[in-house]
Amino acid sequence: MTDPQIAVAMLGIFIFTIMLGFPIAFTLMALGVGFGYYAYFDADRQWRLYERAITDGADLWTRIETWLSGFFNNRIFDLFVNQTYSVMSNDVLTAVPLFLFMGYVVERANIVDRLFSTLQIAAKRIPGSMAVAALITCALFATATGIVGAVVTLMGLLAFPAMLNARYNTSFASGVICAGGTLGILIPPSIMLIVYAATSGVSIVRLYAGALLPGLLLAGLYVVYVVGRAWLNPKIAPRPPETEETQVSGFALLWLLITSFFPLAILILSVLGAILFGLATPSEAAAVGALGGLILALAYRALTWQRLQESVYLTVRTSAMVCWLFVGSWTFSSVFSYLGGEQVISDFVTGLDISPIVFLILAQIIIFLLGWPLEWSEIIIIFVPIFLPLLPHFGIDPLFFGILVALNLQTSFLTPPMAMSAYYLKGIAPPHVQLVEIFKGCMPFLGMVILAMALIYIFPGVVYWLPNLVYGR
Template identity: 40%
Template sequence: MTIRKELWFGFSLMALIVAGALYMLVSVETIERGHIGLLMLALVVVAIMLGFPTAFTLMGMGMIFTWLAYDRDWHKTLDLMVQAAYKVMGNDVLISIPLFVFMGYLVERANLIEKLFRSIHLALARVPGALAVATLVTCAVFATATGIVGAVVTLMGLLALPAMLRAGYNTQLSAGAITAGGCLGILIPPSVLLIVYGATAGVSVVQLYAGAFFPGLMLAGLYIAYVIILAKLKPSVAPPLSPQDRYVPLPPLLERLAPSHAKNVVPVLLGALKGSRNRDVPTGYILRQLVVVFMPLMLFVLLALWTYRSVTTPEVVETVAMERLGGGAAVSTSSGGLAEPPASGGLAEPPAASGGLAEPPADNSALKEPPAEASALKEPPADAAAAASSTAAAAPPAAGVQEPPGATPPAANASGPAGAATAQERLPVPRGWWITMGVLATMLAAFYALLSFTRLEVFKMLLTSFFPLMVLILSVLGSIVLGLATPSEAAAVGALGGFILAIAYRQLTFGVVKESVFLTAKTSAMVCWLFVGSAIFSAAFALLGGQELVERWVLSMNLTKTQFLVLSQVIIFVLGWPLEWTEIIVIFMPIFIPLLDNFGVDPLFFGLLVALNLQTAFLSPPVAMAAFYLKGVSPPHVTLNQIFLGMLPFMGIQVIAIVMLYIFPEIGLWLPQVLYR
């Protein structure tokens, strides 16, 4: 009966689309070529909803209507198809897609997610709704490493759903947490959606990754806050874990040292190292445990020393400029010439135009200049820096010589030009550094105060499951965001990291590599054919005047920027019901992107809104691919309607996240502006 309802819904929606297209053709006084383009758009949507392959539907419809637009000229039509395919093959951005997908499949098959989920849910055992919160955190971390929605939802459905149902969790909450968490890979980098949007809209993928970082964390935080509040208000839907579920067995050697699992581990291990209580435990084993225990402290010390040197090291650029200009550069430092381009800065001016620095005064005309200029002219250009360093400590500046603002005091340059940079005093430590280090030190002290033997085992589990993934994620995303590598280069490093993880966890076999390569080729071919079909469809739509008609219609409504953004996001939200995100990006983004300039909308900001919005394509019925992924691995008593109902609150949270991003655009734009503008 459920299938019949879905079929009726789909057919009713298709009938509305066809009826709207026919009404448009009948109601207009004169049918333009643009109306035929809109009819093509409606037919494409209906064909995709009927189940036809998206890429080949776009290609077929595009070629037919291109043939009509070219007055039935097959030569021009085929030429357009060849040019569109060649344009896609020459797009360097798309190289990163197969590499990121391959990395995701390797990490998925390294069997990390089971260890990751267990370690996180034990670490969060006392948090309300611990299993659901651990599910969301695991999905967020794993989605960052893979970006494959179907894989994350399927694996978490096999691991987390039975555990939550056994613990007495509500079925709808369990299903909603898994599907919503699994869809975070659409937004959180390395997201394939952002690569496809960047290639379609002509926006830098690097800036999109930097911009999507904080919105992704915000959305995951909203999900977690909702689960915690719901579990606190209604403990029946997410009961706390029993002591048996929170129990962590200790290794045999550590069991001999532990008087109690809740005992603080630091004094016990230090006391055992002295020899009073380690008769049956080797000293080397105790030392290895202490290395694990004090690893956070060592990392904190290294971080503090490195950041201290970074924030207190003085700038060396000004000293180099002083040496090159022979003592007169102290004046140029105050003029900001070092920050200007060479064509406009004082460094690029010829000597004749630099105020007489290269020529000795031929007469007494230089005496007519102000005292500051005169003193600069009287200094010999040959060894000015050495002369200044020899006299700076012995005599104060002359009465008529003014020290330029921002120039280095004489005492700072007392060691001569060769040692000017080393003799400078260190900069004062910023207050923010002290605050940050104080917060981290407080957290570290709390960590050691609460570190029991049980928590030590949980920490070891995190070291073997969570931290390897975080190192891989930070190395890939950090190199992209910091500009150390292009997305394609970072994706290649990520694929290598996936290989290393699979080898480290003894999961790399010929079958794993073969299946990963096959799935990668399948996904990459789908994306590339989608781009080819989208290029042909967009060209046909433009040739028929559909884009011009849509632009004319939107501008005739005299919308403000806010109204345009609301209208576009509502349209994308509704399109997310029958269509997937790939279809929305390749079909409708070429229609929206040209309109952004008319309303002064940044394509980067628009892309972040779209990425947040397009998660509804996986969470909204009747398509809701995440629901079907979960239904395929869930127990028989979990119905599709229960999964759909569990998705609805998380869809509402997505709407709240979109509103927050619009009200506070700095959430998405702050990091790209700091790093790249």
């Protein structure tokens, strides 16, 4: 077999092993080191060392030691160590644990229940008011945490039972929670975009600026769908009855917003604004955000030693997973490229003689399908780098491609049969709520994601307007 054929076999073995359920990070490292040993092995050098030992009259033990030193003196081990060090010292990735810590602290500060109650009162005259309040709460909370499972689970415990008690249609309410919980991987400050920036080399501040309007567009489409559906069919989202809790004066409502909505919103906008306007690097802004999360939890009297321990533990666990995925992916991709696998894929795709728009659609279909068995982190770190070298050939901006990928990854959480948002919600939903009903509720929101992607294809200015306005072309 030639080296390129071995590289293709290496990729096939990787896909087969992850389908069997092996840990992805360690599978990448094992295949990278294993095939890398073959790629970088220098048999001639090993024999020269051994022959020199014989010529020098070395004894048997020295000859064996010389042979073994040549056997283990392989550049793949240097590459693996260097890749590990590069990942752990990457300035961009430093922001990941800090943003995660901010999100976990906010999640455990009992802010969300107060926020949802306030927004529900503020939106009481809008059709589907509880669904609208749940969507806005999900968007704000998902933006602060960036962790889909945490948002869907928490909102599933808080808002989902409230909507069911108000006689909301089960599928409709399920779709609202599942779709709203995924917005955090798109709307800045998104951890997914930080990982994409580290993978692609695109400026994270330009990515944040480019993702802001598409994120708001998608959230807006969700709200328009919810309000329109509730207005056309009031039975699926009945208007809640007036109670003493919802009958508040304008001043009382303003005070509720000041004490629940504005603190979290100001924290997020401060972090995002500091990054977008160049006042701080993403890592510095994330550090300030983590401190702000602690102060917010303290102000709400929700910061306990146990919650702090849980936040630190979850942050370390998730950060380690992301970093070791990077180590494995970069080792794997370096060996894959060295063997000529990247060139094989490049030659195959460029030989198809397709237009840039067809390439974009094919790439998004592949990412859409990968979203069924894989998490977004695995797709961004492992498979997106396969597409990145092809972008210059088709004249596609990596910034634009990254925003489309971020939008597309929303679908991976909403598309049956592997819609992870649906499984998160099913895990904490009442027993009578069937998984089929949750899947059914996700479908219209999946349509909104596809509509948002189509609008960005047609109007790329939605992505470029803010980056060009703030940073120039």
